[in-house]
Amino acid sequence: METFLPNALDDLLIRARPAQGAPPNILRVLHAVHDLCGYIDPRAIPAIAHSQGATEANVAGVLSYYPSLNTQPAGRHRIQVCLGESCLANRCVRVVEAIQSKLGIELGQTTPDGQFTLEPVSCVGNCAVSPGVRIDGELNGRVRPSDVAGLLDRYR
Amino acid sequence: MSRVRLYLSNDTSSCAAGAERLAEAWRQRSDVELVRTSSRGAFFLEPMVERDSSDGRLAWCHATADDLPKILAGDGGIPVSSIPFLSKQTRHAFATFGVTEPLSLEAYRAYGGCAGFRKARQMSPSAIIEEIKTSRLRGRGGAAFPVWKKWEVAATTAADRKYVVANADEGDAGTYCDRMVMEGDPFRLIEGLLICARAIGAEAGYIYCRQEYPVAAACLRAAIRAASEAGWLESDGQPFPIEVVSGAGAGSYVCGEETALLESLEGRRGVVRARPPHPAQSGLYGRPTIVSNVLTFATIPNILARGGAWHASMGTEGSRGTAVLQLGGRVKQPGLIEVPFGLTLRQVLDQFGQGMADGARLKAVQVGGPLGSLFTDAQLDIPICFDAFAKADAILGHGGIVVFDNETDMLELSRHLMAFVADESCGKCVPCRIGSLRAREILETVQRGQATEADLSLLTELGDTMKAASLCGLGARAPYPVLSALEHFPVEFRNRMRS
Incomplete structure (x- = not known):
């Protein structure tokens, strides 16, 4: 285990041990690991389980339940396309198609050069200026298919 | 050279519509004092720039960076009070939106903030609950349960600890008012939590904020710091900590259901709990817990400040306010x-x-x-x-x-909605877990042109089972949009059946 666990992760898991009498919180630790590493390597499951006094099955169960806890590293830039109903009504599907054709990947995939990961998101609460596309945390509203090329070029 | 004060919304949607680009363009200018406010919510006019005038605020809508000379000269602005979209509204929870800076406690106070909490501090817990009862406020998250009833159950259930939880997992696509409250008027949510805590005797509060709202979580944290420094977060010498749990649901929709939310808050899979007991009796860590959505809490301060009867005087017989x-x-x-x-x-x-x-x-x-x-x-x-x-x-x-x-394909919309439920089902109850999957498959069969009348009958039958037997609203409500599409637009389904 020590051979692959980076020291920072080791430290995190030591700090994440619940205090005497306090309940463990697997999801909280998973979030912390995700924030630290950008994803959760399934090989870290035993160490996470140990830190929380939980079983590996408990940890794997929580990890697989939450859609945005990734078990693989994402690309350098994360593109999230909102597929909420207001975005759908405002033709976000055409925006998705434009991004897919520009990058040559499908939803849920990362470009071979590791630059972009394309993810669907079910609603970002930007319904009044839809469709919405979030890139690395920056939200763009009223996105048209013709905007896609310029938008992505800003991140190259 | 004197600086002209311009107001520009800092709301996520305003920024997405271009407000941030304006802010970047004007930030360094010596002739502009830029004040970032909440948004008025007239998003179709964003980005919207405002400045003071003798007619109140003037607005320049769909502003671009090139409009600055015009704005500085005062040319072409329209009085905000003359915008019908805004003037026809009755703003109470959102009264100060577009006016104040979200993190200014001073501005919050100047526009009547804190008055509800000040009053509540002088009232007994049962008097607070009585005031909420008079207001006839029902929960704004979706279930529309009378708020006072929940509070009374939590207040009268004996326990060593009690909790207040704001459900900020605004997952319903098409909704954003909670996001606006958290980003634009965070002290109102905090005030609502404090009033509730006093009424039920809670010792800690949580705000369960969805991952998709990073700006809201940051605003709340800053607001909680400011409130704490101002001495709000204590009552009779006892501290009342409020923690923002951000990114909590990690993309899971069903975590907005109150019992799934509590499971998730405890760090487990966000699986729905069978009720009873209701969270007001046995919620977070088995203790009495009030879980209400953000808007509900944000409605409370005005009710305390202006009285329950004021709130009950608005609206319809069963829906006050x-x-x-x-x-x-x-x-x-x-x-x-x-x-x-x-x-x-x-x-x-x-x-x-x-x-x-x-x-x-x-x-x-x-x-x-x-x-x-x-x-x-x-x-x-x-x-x-x-x-x-x-x-x-x-x-x-x-x-x-x-x-x-009219361009919407109702069959595809139905499939999309059912696929969403199939993805988001927590899996605890069979009607939702299996029903949503089978329903999605049937809709896909229709799309492929391979369905028969029997498939549509099965879809309806599945829907009836899900409505009647699901453990929570996700499975119980999932059939409604699909069956209403089938009912209102039968041709779009039947034209694609196997002949």
């Missing part, structure tokens, strides 16, 4: 609308939405998020209130209204 609606989709004027309950859906779409976007014709309106029923043009005269919607087998939910135009 104001409805906060969020208009989106293919309308001309999408945005946030706060009006007394009782206007019809058509009035809202006409008076505020101003009809359809250019070239579009109305096909269907979905109210209440992805589990909400679809309405056709002929059904729009329904009054916006909990009871009329319940009678129509529909839900007002969290107030999201999404308008679809």
Whole structure:
């Protein structure tokens, strides 16, 4: 285990041990690991389980339940396309198609050069200026298919 | 050279519409003092720049960086008070939106903030609950349960600890009013939590904020720091910590269901708990817990400050106060609308939405998020209130209204909505877990042109089972949009059947 666990992760898991009498919180630790590493390597499951006094099955169960806890590293830039109903009504599907054709990947995939990961998101609460596309945390509203090329070029 | 004070919204949607670009362009200028406010919610006009005048605020709508000379000269602005979308509203929970800086406690106080909490501090817990009872406030998250009843149960259940949890997992697509409160008026949510905590005797509060709202979480944290420094977060010498748990649901929709939310808050899979017991009796870590959505808490301070009778004087018989609606989709004027309950859906779409976007014709309106029923043009005269919607087998939910135009493929929309439920089902109960998957498969069979009448009958039958036997609202409501699409647009399904 020590051979692959980076020291920072080791430290995190030591700090994440619940205090005497306090309940463990697997999801909280998973979030912390995700924030630290950008994803959760399934090989870290035993160490996470140990830190929380939980079983590996408990940890794997929580990890697989939450859609945005990734078990693989994402690309350098994360593109999230909102597929909420207001975005759908405002033709976000055409925006998705434009991004897919520009990058040559499908939803849920990362470009071979590791630059972009394309993810669907079910609603970002930007319904009044839809469709919405979030890139690395920056939200763009009223996105048209013709905007896609310029938008992505800003991140190259 | 004197600086001209300009007001520009800092709301995520305003920024997405271009406000951030304006801020970047003008930040360094010596002739501009830029004040970042909350948004008025008239998003169709964003980015909108305002400045003071003898007629109150003047607004420049759809502003670009090149408009600055005009704005500085005072040319071409329109009085905000003359914008019908705003002037026709009855703003209470959203009264200060667009006016104040979200993190200014001073501004919050200047516009009447803290008055409710000050009053509550002088009242007994039971008197606070009595005031909420008088107000006839019902939860704004979707279930519309009388707020005072929950509070009374939590207050009278004996326990060593009690909790207050703000459900900030605003997952219903088409809704954004909670996000606006958290980003634009975070002290109001905190004040609501404090009043509730005093009424039930809670010792800690949590705000369960969804991952998709990073700005809201940051605003809340900053607001909690400011409130703590101002001495708010203690009562009779006892500290009352409020923790923002951000990113909590990690993309899971069902974590907005109160018992799944509590499971998730405890760090487990966000799986729904069977009720009873209700969270007010046994919630977080088995202790009495009030879980209410953000808007509900944000409605509380005004009720305490102005009295329950004031709140009860607005709205309809069963739905008192104001409805906060969020208009989106293919309308001309999408945005946030706060009006007394009782206007019809058509009035809202006409008076505020101003009809359809250019070239579009109305096909269907979905109210209440992805589990909400679809309405056709002929059904729009329904009054916006909990009871009329319940009678129509529909839900007002969290107030999201999404308008679809004539180009919408209702079969594909149905498949999308059912696939969403199949993805989001927590898996605890069979009707939802299996039912949503089978329903999605049937809709895909129709899309492939391989379905028969028997498949559509099975879809209806599955829907009835899910409605009757699901453990929570996700499975129980999932069939409604799909079956209402099938009912109102049968041709779109039947034309694609196997002949």
